Amino acid sequence: MSNSTSSSSELFGYVAEFSSASDLYHAAEKVRDAGFRRWDVHTPYPVHGMDHAMGLGKSWLSAIVLVGGITGSCVALFLQFFTQVSLYPTVVQDKPVNIFTLPAFFPVTFELTILLAAFATLFGLLGLIMLPRWNHPLFNSALFSRFSNDGFLLVIESRDPKFKHEGTRQLLEEIGAGKIEEVNY
Amino acid sequence: MAGLKDGDDYKDGEFFKSPTLLKLVCFAVGFGGMLLFFLLRFAMPEKAGAMGYSWLFAVIFFLSLAVGGLFWTLLHHASNSGWGTVIRRLMENLASLIPFIFILAVPLFFSFFGFRDALWEWFPKREAVLVAANEAAAAEKDGYIAERTAVITGAQAAVEQARKDLAGVASPSPGHRAHLEKNILALESKAYKLAKEDLSPEGAHATLVDKHFLDGAALLFAKRGYLNETFWWIRQIFYLVVLTAIAYILRGWSIRLDKDGDPRWFRWMRRASCGFLPFFATAWTFLVFDWLMALDYTWFSTMWGVYLFAGAALNSMGVLILLVTALRRAGYLRDVVTLEHYHLMGKLMLAFVIFWAYIAFSQFFLIWYANITEETKFYLTRNTAFWNTYTIAFLVIGHFFVPFTVLLVQKVKKLPLVISCVAIWNLVMHALDIYWIIIPERGPSLTAHLGEANIAMTIPGAWVFDVLAFVSVAGIFGFFLLKQLSSASLFPCRDPRLDESLNVVN
Numbered sequence: 001m002s003n004s005t006s007s008s009s010e011l012f013g014y015v016a017e018f019s020s021a022s023d024l025y026h027a028a029e030k031v032r033d034a035g036f037r038r039w040d041v042h043t044p045y046p047v048h049g050m051d052h053a054m055g056l057g058k059s060w061l062s063a064i065v066l067v068g069g070i071t072g073s074c075v076a077l078f079l080q081f082f083t084q085v086s087l088y089p090t091v092v093q094d095k096p097v098n099i100f101t102l103p104a105f106f107p108v109t110f111e112l113t114i115l116l117a118a119f120a121t122l123f124g125l126l127g128l129i130m131l132p133r134w135n136h137p138l139f140n141s142a143l144f145s146r147f148s149n150d151g152f153l154l155v156i157e158s159r160d161p162k163f164k165h166e167g168t169r170q171l172l173e174e175i176g177a178g179k180i181e182e183v184n185y
Numbered sequence: 186m187a188g189l190k191d192g193d194d195y196k197d198g199e200f201f202k203s204p205t206l207l208k209l210v211c212f213a214v215g216f217g218g219m220l221l222f223f224l225l226r227f228a229m230p231e232k233a234g235a236m237g238y239s240w241l242f243a244v245i246f247f248l249s250l251a252v253g254g255l256f257w258t259l260l261h262h263a264s265n266s267g268w269g270t271v272i273r274r275l276m277e278n279l280a281s282l283i284p285f286i287f288i289l290a291v292p293l294f295f296s297f298f299g300f301r302d303a304l305w306e307w308f309p310k311r312e313a314v315l316v317a318a319n320e321a322a323a324a325e326k327d328g329y330i331a332e333r334t335a336v337i338t339g340a341q342a343a344v345e346q347a348r349k350d351l352a353g354v355a356s357p358s359p360g361h362r363a364h365l366e367k368n369i370l371a372l373e374s375k376a377y378k379l380a381k382e383d384l385s386p387e388g389a390h391a392t393l394v395d396k397h398f399l400d401g402a403a404l405l406f407a408k409r410g411y412l413n414e415t416f417w418w419i420r421q422i423f424y425l426v427v428l429t430a431i432a433y434i435l436r437g438w439s440i441r442l443d444k445d446g447d448p449r450w451f452r453w454m455r456r457a458s459c460g461f462l463p464f465f466a467t468a469w470t471f472l473v474f475d476w477l478m479a480l481d482y483t484w485f486s487t488m489w490g491v492y493l494f495a496g497a498a499l500n501s502m503g504v505l506i507l508l509v510t511a512l513r514r515a516g517y518l519r520d521v522v523t524l525e526h527y528h529l530m531g532k533l534m535l536a537f538v539i540f541w542a543y544i545a546f547s548q549f550f551l552i553w554y555a556n557i558t559e560e561t562k563f564y565l566t567r568n569t570a571f572w573n574t575y576t577i578a579f580l581v582i583g584h585f586f587v588p589f590t591v592l593l594v595q596k597v598k599k600l601p602l603v604i605s606c607v608a609i610w611n612l613v614m615h616a617l618d619i620y621w622i623i624i625p626e627r628g629p630s631l632t633a634h635l636g637e638a639n640i641a642m643t644i645p646g647a648w649v650f651d652v653l654a655f656v657s658v659a660g661i662f663g664f665f666l667l668k669q670l671s672s673a674s675l676f677p678c679r680d681p682r683l684d685e686s687l688n689v690v691n
Contacts, residue, residue, distance in 0.1 A: 048688075048690040049690050058595065062595070066593075093554075093556055094556075095556075103546075103549070103550055103553055103554075104554070106546060106550065107550075
């Protein structure tokens with residue numbers, strides 16, 4: 001069943017193919033219950049509920065976005081208030097120059113909140129998924145290229161503490177994997 | 186995946202049996218309260234004006250909830266959504282309350298009850314100005330006709346004289362001749378224009394009425410095409426007919442779909458909704474112009490319609506959440522509505538909390554920044570005395586910052602009891618928002634008391650009527666809601682999108 005394609009020796013992990021999204025879903029539940037941490041699934045389309053089957057927790061991204069948004073608000077408010085009220089009071093149309101000037105600063109505050117929250121989303125996401133990078137060992141796999149066509153794939157990485165060369169292969173076979181491929185670095 | 190629900194298992198629907206006691210209490214509180222309110226109205230005629238504001242406050246609050254239900258129904262169809270099919274019937278039931286609540290507003294429309302003239306100043310003012318203008322016109326008419334006739338005769342005489350002048354010159358040079366001919370033409374044109382005026386007794390009367398109307402109330406004269414009684418009545422009928430028709434047509438098709446499962450109804454609902462949306466938007470926008478913005482006919486805001494719409498959509502979503510929670514506690518919809526639906530409804534509520542704040546702030550901001558006298562009036566009143574604290578505490582913090590911060594947390598949206606508490610909070614804030622729109626207009630006019638040290642911003646003791654009106658309309662709203670809930674399945678049980686909604690994940 002194995003057809004190793006890479007020439008280097010160090011093992012990255014196993015790629016296992018399943019025949020349908022449903023099979024993959026149940027397989028994911030079993031891998032989750034076996035206690036693996038460093039693993040992932042790849043499907044041609046989003047599978048609803050897969051995050052639950054994989055036991056994924058809530059992403060940290062929303063916390064990063066919150067920090068970005070709050071930073072944006074504070075920076076905008078400080079910048080405007082400090083320059084227009086404290087440093088050089090600017091009177092426009094007989095408007096007050098004190099705490100009641102705040103409404104005038106809201107549009108910029110709103111915009112900067114959105115901007116920094118959006119930046120935090122983009123760069124936070126890139127950071128969390130560790131992009132950009134030059135290459136990925138999975139590209140060495142012949143099986144992997146099918147994930148964007150008709151492959152329902154499950155990948156377990158060798159750096160997972162529970163990973164055992166033979167044991168993991170056996171587990172994959174038990175949970176109904178079709179083809180199993182060893183992928184090297 | 187595992188355990189996907191099959192819509193066919195649910196095709197019998199679930200039927201709500203409304204608790205008799207609750208229905209009875211709603212009936213007693215609602216109609217009893219209304220009876221008491223109108224008895225008090227006739228017992229205290231001097232308070233009639235103040236009570237009109239109370240009644241308008243209560244009616245528009247509950248009408249906004251029903252109209253919001255109609256909006257969600259329309260949106261659900263127009264966007265071809267699948268997630269909310271299981272709660273769509275609740276939206277339809279909410280929308281079907283529109284005529285019942287609208288009818289409650291009818292006493293406001295007749296001067297007999299003493300509400301109309303107190304609420305919408307333009308009615309009595311226009312009437313008074315028109316009466317005075319008619320009297321003045323009748324008195325001045327004969328003199329005016331004589332005066333205008335003399336002017337016209339004079340102009341014609343001038344033409345004749347100019348012609349004579351030309352004939353009298355023996356041999357004019359070409360330039361002199363051209364000059365005289367040009368003069369004749371100008372005089373002829375002037376006489377022609379003057380002669381066009383309708384100087385029949387009726388025509389002269391109308392001209393004079395317009396003149397005195399303009400002098401008496403320039404703003405009302407400028408707005409006479411919109412602010413007149415005939416058009417006003419046409420509009421009220423338009424609102425009632427359009428909103429009711431849309432709500433009942435969609436609900437009717439939806440219930441037929443329950444019975445025969447014919448997907449034709451589903452397609453009709455989807456297509457018709459796109460056509461209904463502009464009518465819905467027009468009706469609600471102009472309804473709030475006529476009922477709320479016209480409380481001060483000199484003031485205007487182009488954001489008014491969307492401001493009231495934002496509040497309506499936000500809070501009817503809150504009502505839907507409360508309804509679902511209450512029904513689930515009573516043992517209905519347990520298998521049908523999941524936490525995913527709560528999450529989705531919570532997200533929509535968060536979106537509309539932000540939308541409301543965006544619109545409310547924009548309206549304030551544009552007026553505050555431009556600082557134009559006729560626009561700032563609205564906020565000037567609401568920034569005077571305790572209304573200032575009220576605005577900041579309830580509208581800025583209570584209506585936006587609190588629900589915004591709370592709803593940001595994902596967990597909150599997935600806990601039925603917590604999200605229900607947020608919905609109740611929002612409804613209270615919505616009531617305070619509507620109160621803030623209407624009640625400051627009840628106080629004495631700021632400009633009329635300019636310079637006085639202590640202007641009373643409210644009428645002492647009038648809040649009792651506000652509470653009574655609110656409780657009465659709430660009871661009536663609850664009574665009809667229970668009635669509508671039990672008249673059909675609690676969810677569209679044979680909708681083609683039921684499977685999708687039952688298994689929704691987000």
